[in-house]
Amino acid sequence: MTNPMYETLFAPLADAPRPFLTLADGRKISAAAFHDLIARFSHTLRACGLEPGDRVAVQASKTPQMLALYGAAMASGIVFLPLNTAYTPDELEYFVSDCGARLLLVDPGRVDALAPLAKRLGIALQSLGPGGSFDALAAGHPTRITPAARSGDDLAALLYTSGTTGRSKGAMLSQNNLLSNAETLVELWRFTEKDVLLHALPIFHTHGLFVASNVILRAGAQMIFLPKFDLDQVFDLLDQATTMMGVPTFYTRLLGDPRLSRETVGHMRLFVSGSAPLLAETHLQWSERTGHAILERYGMTETNMLTSNPYDGARRPGTVGFPLPGVDLRIADPASGTEMPQGETGMIEVKGPNVFQGYWQMPEKTAEEFRDDGYFMTGDLGMIDDQGYVNIVGRAKDLIISGGYNVYPKEVELTLDDMPGVLESAVIGLPHPDFGEAVVAVLVPTGEGPDERQILGELSEKLARYKQPKAFIILPELPRNTMGKVQKAELRKTYKAYFKDTAA
Ligand code: MCA
Numbered sequence: 001m002t003n004p005m006y007e008t009l010f011a012p013l014a015d016a017p018r019p020f021l022t023l024a025d026g027r028k029i030s031a032a033a034f035h036d037l038i039a040r041f042s043h044t045l046r047a048c049g050l051e052p053g054d055r056v057a058v059q060a061s062k063t064p065q066m067l068a069l070y071g072a073a074m075a076s077g078i079v080f081l082p083l084n085t086a087y088t089p090d091e092l093e094y095f096v097s098d099c100g101a102r103l104l105l106v107d108p109g110r111v112d113a114l115a116p117l118a119k120r121l122g123i124a125l126q127s128l129g130p131g132g133s134f135d136a137l138a139a140g141h142p143t144r145i146t147p148a149a150r151s152g153d154d155l156a157a158l159l160y161t162s163g164t165t166g167r168s169k170g171a172m173l174s175q176n177n178l179l180s181n182a183e184t185l186v187e188l189w190r191f192t193e194k195d196v197l198l199h200a201l202p203i204f205h206t207h208g209l210f211v212a213s214n215v216i217l218r219a220g221a222q223m224i225f226l227p228k229f230d231l232d233q234v235f236d237l238l239d240q241a242t243t244m245m246g247v248p249t250f251y252t253r254l255l256g257d258p259r260l261s262r263e264t265v266g267h268m269r270l271f272v273s274g275s276a277p278l279l280a281e282t283h284l285q286w287s288e289r290t291g292h293a294i295l296e297r298y299g300m301t302e303t304n305m306l307t308s309n310p311y312d313g314a315r316r317p318g319t320v321g322f323p324l325p326g327v328d329l330r331i332a333d334p335a336s337g338t339e340m341p342q343g344e345t346g347m348i349e350v351k352g353p354n355v356f357q358g359y360w361q362m363p364e365k366t367a368e369e370f371r372d373d374g375y376f377m378t379g380d381l382g383m384i385d386d387q388g389y390v391n392i393v394g395r396a397k398d399l400i401i402s403g404g405y406n407v408y409p410k411e412v413e414l415t416l417d418d419m420p421g422v423l424e425s426a427v428i429g430l431p432h433p434d435f436g437e438a439v440v441a442v443l444v445p446t447g448e449g450p451d452e453r454q455i456l457g458e459l460s461e462k463l464a465r466y467k468q469p470k471a472f473i474i475l476p477e478l479p480r481n482t483m484g485k486v487q488k489a490e491l492r493k494t495y496k497a498y499f500k501d502t503a504a
């Protein structure tokens with residue numbers, strides 16, 4: 001194959017009259033029409049001066065155009081860099097300049113705000129979606145393409161992940177990394193051309209883009225493509241779907257709605273959950289209410305999917321199932337990397353065709369996260385039970401997962417520590433009924449003490465909304481051990497019931 005991603009996922013759409021996307025308003029886009037858009041966008045990327053290997057960065061709403069841009073980037077051999085729409089211009093600037101993107105695409109309404117940044121970085125700026133300048137350029141291009149020659153080892157995408165310390169890192173994902181995972185999941189989860197996926201996840205992260213969309217493309221299936229997770233829209237359109245993928249917050253929100261019943265989901269084939277731990281309690285409530293056992297799986301940006309509960313056989317609540325075919329997974333001593341006996345807890349380490357190529361222009365960071373024998377250290381602590389199911393029991397990394405989004409406390413603490421009235425801070429995740437974990441800042445004030453409203457105002461300039469604390473706790477000092485290290489576990493224990501029974 002001259003371009004495996006394009007040929008496997010996108011070429012089969014060409015000229016196919018079958019429906020591919022159903023939008024929130026019921027409008028349908030056929031596979032053929034979607035492929036026409038991919039072709040036009042691919043010509044437009046080239047006309048904008050991008051060549052195979054160049055990066056295109058996109059921070060835009062979830063539209064068919066955004067998904068078509070992904071297909072166009074693959075067809076043209078251009079590395080796709082999707083960015084969370086919640087990122088502030090400050091956050092955006094780092095990603096765009098670090099990867100050396102040649103073109104930044106944003107929503108039409110954001111062009112004015114981002115023009116100075118694009119000018120400063122010397123990068124072309126266009127708008128994408130209805131009324132967008134990129135779309136207008138595309139209209140003049142043909143609907144046939146010759147894809148750029150690419151091998152399976154060539155880069156397909158860069159996805160930035162934050163780190164416990166230091167700068168965010170761009171995970172380099174090759175065509176084979178993505179394709180191998182899509183092929184495995186289609187087979188394991190039995191996707192066929194008869195499936196209709198209710199797609200309410202964002203498409204700037206692995207879950208919505210590489211798990212959900214790639215699986216549907218590979219299976220030749222279709223999607224109900226919603227701009228975001230909205231309970232009314234989900235209930236309106238659910239009867240047209242056969243499957244849904246979501247983060248645990250989707251399932252707790254659906255459970256909180258009286259419309260959820262055996263009847264409303266009677267025709268569904270499969271519910272998949274991932275990105276954050278699904279409480280066993282949620283799994284059980286869902287089974288009781290709907291008769292469906294949610295299939296929980298586990299993955300990472302750097303690796304795509306790693307484990308899954310079985311399609312046939314017991315889906316065990318509180319576990320993430322078995323390693324995927326082709327994935328080697330071991331539990332190792334975090335310090336030495338020695339494999340631990342079954343039943344003991346250690347670092348989850350993995351190897352396989354899905355594991356990324358390394359961090360963009362950070363060879364030392366890449367080396368730090370791999371063992372000498374090629375296993376990647378996930379930073380998750382796990383145990384394999386006597387029936388082979390992987391249990392995630394904690395994290396070696398200081399990370400909060402709020403509603404499926406990762407928040408690195410260090411980044412929030414560094415921002416807070418610079419604010420007037422704050423002597424120091426500790427940012428922790430506390431159990432939250434809607435988001436699973438919520439970001440909370442424990443602050444030690446200087447003399448007058450911080451003004452929470454002022455802090456939130458300043459934070460909104462610097463950090464995406466989902467990273468901003470949902471609550472502040474003021475303490476005269478932070479608990480520390482004899483070495484002077486802040487005892488976050490103690491803070492989490494003291495305040496574990498902070499959000500108990502509070503509404504979202
Ligand atoms: C929105 N807000 C949040 C979050 N989302 N705050 C904390 N955590 C969040 N996840 C803010 C909003 O800005 C708003 O702030 C307030 O919280 C409530 O907004 P609401 O309308 O309720 O939020 P929403 O728009 O309904 O979003 C909640 C959501 C969404 C549907 C759970 O966050 C979501 O789609 N999450 C999925 C993330 C995901 O796809 N992760 C996969 C990563 P205010 O009102 O104050 O302005 S990939 C991954 O993790 C790996 C690879 C894997 O295994 O999949």
Ligand code: AMP
Nearest residue numbers: 274275276277297298299300301392406
């Ligand atoms: P990301 O950096 O967004 O790729 O997030 C990856 C992290 O999400 C993993 O390292 C895990 O800590 C977490 N994660 C993903 N799926 C699950 C799951 N099913 N259960 C628990 N944690 C999960």
